[in-house]
Amino acid sequence: MSQYPSLIEFWRIQRMQSRELCIIKPFHHTIANALTKLVLGTLPTPNLMILMPPRCGKTDLVTKAFIPWAMSYFPDSEFITSSYASDLAEANSIHIRNTLSSEWYRSIVRSDWGASVQMRGENGGGRVDYFHTVEGGSVKAIGTGGGITGFGAGKLRKEFGGCINIDDPLKAQDARSPAKRLAGTAYLENTLKSRRNRDDTPILLVMQRLHAQDPAGYVLQQERHLWTVIQIPALDANNESIWEERISAKSLLEMKESNPELFWSQYMQEPSESAQTIFKRTWWKYWQDLKEVEARLTFKYITADTAFKAKDSADWSVFQCWGIEGIKGMHLIDQLKGKWEFPELLVNAKAFWQKHSTPTPGVTPASEFWIEDKASGTSLVQTMRSQGGVPVRPWSPTDKTSPDKVGRANQCTPSIAAGRIFLPDPKLYKWVDGFINEHEAFTPDDSHLNDDQVDADSMAQLIWQQRGGGRGPIPLEFNIGP
Numbered sequence: 001m002s003q004y005p006s007l008i009e010f011w012r013i014q015r016m017q018s019r020e021l022c023i024i025k026p027f028h029h030t031i032a033n034a035l036t037k038l039v040l041g042t043l044p045t046p047n048l049m050i051l052m053p054p055r056c057g058k059t060d061l062v063t064k065a066f067i068p069w070a071m072s073y074f075p076d077s078e079f080i081t082s083s084y085a086s087d088l089a090e091a092n093s094i095h096i097r098n099t100l101s102s103e104w105y106r107s108i109v110r111s112d113w114g115a116s117v118q119m120r121g122e123n124g125g126g127r128v129d130y131f132h133t134v135e136g137g138s139v140k141a142i143g144t145g146g147g148i149t150g151f152g153a154g155k156l157r158k159e160f161g162g163c164i165n166i167d168d169p170l171k172a173q174d175a176r177s178p179a180k181r182l183a184g185t186a187y188l189e190n191t192l193k194s195r196r197n198r199d200d201t202p203i204l205l206v207m208q209r210l211h212a213q214d215p216a217g218y219v220l221q222q223e224r225h226l227w228t229v230i231q232i233p234a235l236d237a238n239n240e241s242i243w244e245e246r247i248s249a250k251s252l253l254e255m256k257e258s259n260p261e262l263f264w265s266q267y268m269q270e271p272s273e274s275a276q277t278i279f280k281r282t283w284w285k286y287w288q289d290l291k292e293v294e295a296r297l298t299f300k301y302i303t304a305d306t307a308f309k310a311k312d313s314a315d316w317s318v319f320q321c322w323g324i325e326g327i328k329g330m331h332l333i334d335q336l337k338g339k340w341e342f343p344e345l346l347v348n349a350k351a352f353w354q355k356h357s358t359p360t361p362g363v364t365p366a367s368e369f370w371i372e373d374k375a376s377g378t379s380l381v382q383t384m385r386s387q388g389g390v391p392v393r394p395w396s397p398t399d400k401t402s403p404d405k406v407g408r409a410n411q412c413t414p415s416i417a418a419g420r421i422f423l424p425d426p427k428l429y430k431w432v433d434g435f436i437n438e439h440e441a442f443t444p445d446d447s448h449l450n451d452d453q454v455d456a457d458s459m460a461q462l463i464w465q466q467r468g469g470g471r472g473p474i475p476l477e478f479n480i481g482p
Helices: 007-017 025-039 058-073 086-100 103-108 179-196 215-226 249-258 260-266 289-293 343-355 373-389 404-419 431-441 452-466
Strands: 047-051 078-083 131-132 136-144 164-167 201-205 227-231 285-287 298-306 318-325 329-338 368-372 392-395 421-424
Touching: 007 025, 007 058, 025 047, 025 058, 025 227, 047 215, 058 078, 058 086, 058 164, 058 201, 078 086, 086 131, 086 136, 086 164, 103 201, 164 179, 164 227, 179 201, 201 215, 215 227, 249 260, 249 404, 260 285, 285 289, 289 329, 298 343, 298 373, 298 452, 318 343, 318 452, 329 343, 329 431, 329 452, 343 368, 343 373, 368 452, 373 392, 404 452, 421 431, 431 452
Parallel strands: 047 201, 047 227, 078 136, 078 164, 164 201, 285 421, 298 368, 329 421, 368 392
Antiparallel strands: 131 136, 298 318, 318 329
16 A cells, blocks of 8 residues: 555545645544554454544544545445434535545546546536445445435455445434434444445444443444444543644643533543443542551552553553552552553563552552453563562452452442542542543443453452451541642
């Protein structure tokens, strides 16, 4: 593909020819790389889900640019493009058709790259919901709930032959309607999936999260293993906006305070549902002065939940340092979260251990390092043991702990609800809000996207419980200033 335009280059040319400004941010490259892998067949799963904030180039890149770009390499590709409203889907189809029939496009095609892509009747108007190419390709536009009999997506071959493109299957105003949410997921499951010409014809779902039970939530619950997920939060870990000119960090932080539901769902792609969530936001207790916390502690240890590999789009590696107040309570002291290949994971693990195990006057040093015994965690334990110097221990569920994540989470809720678990005041560290929200978004039906922080927390609490923790008087609350 290197001798022809990349998707980003194609998008830039397309917008320039339309005399539109093309602002390309790092997250656009992340999306374009995933879409390129979809066409090359190198994604680890057959389907791709892209979750991103509104007004960030979602439709423009993932539908209007991607489809004509992909058809340039495979001009016989068959696409179905869907949206919550038929007029939006049809407008996208017209834009794609106009791109492929434009003078600028024809000027860049070559004999083996789009040269023979010609629209029949392209100058004569015709149907706005459907067009095809001389080579046997097609694009069919449809709104949620619309009939699609007689149309299909993909080819009967291993190589890319088109896909089902679902661009915002649910309107934001309909997110609170159970009937509308059900209609959106039912249309995906019962209608669109049946239009694949092969079982592995890709499905591309791009949307902003609206509700824990929106179409993305349904897919994550039912068949997470079939989807590569690209999550684009509006604010990064440093509270910096991914597109400051479009929506500033200041506006996002104000939204976080005034309308947290909107902020966490549509802008951070982590919706929660109070009726389903296992961990209630109001249960957590907080500390502000670390010296006051240290005065209570009798022990410290580190827990780690590690990802399979850095390229797993939805998986993070998490290190947490917990201070133990006897059998009465636990205090989260610090957390480190990132996506690292194994060499970086090892470096960060050692650095986090060094940070919290080094003797310091007035500070209880960490004396144990627990790592969940799975995937890269197993290799991390083996490597750190062979290199020596760190009392690392593998952790696996025991007969007294539930074998599944939800069961283990439920074993932890009594101590949190009772007021035994303390977190840093969110004003102290930027990561605390993300920790709380991931817990609140954690659902019994596994429709949440991330649970890495929950896993490290559950591990820490279960180790504590196995040693008698969670009994005795409830710890006194700290004085929290404004």
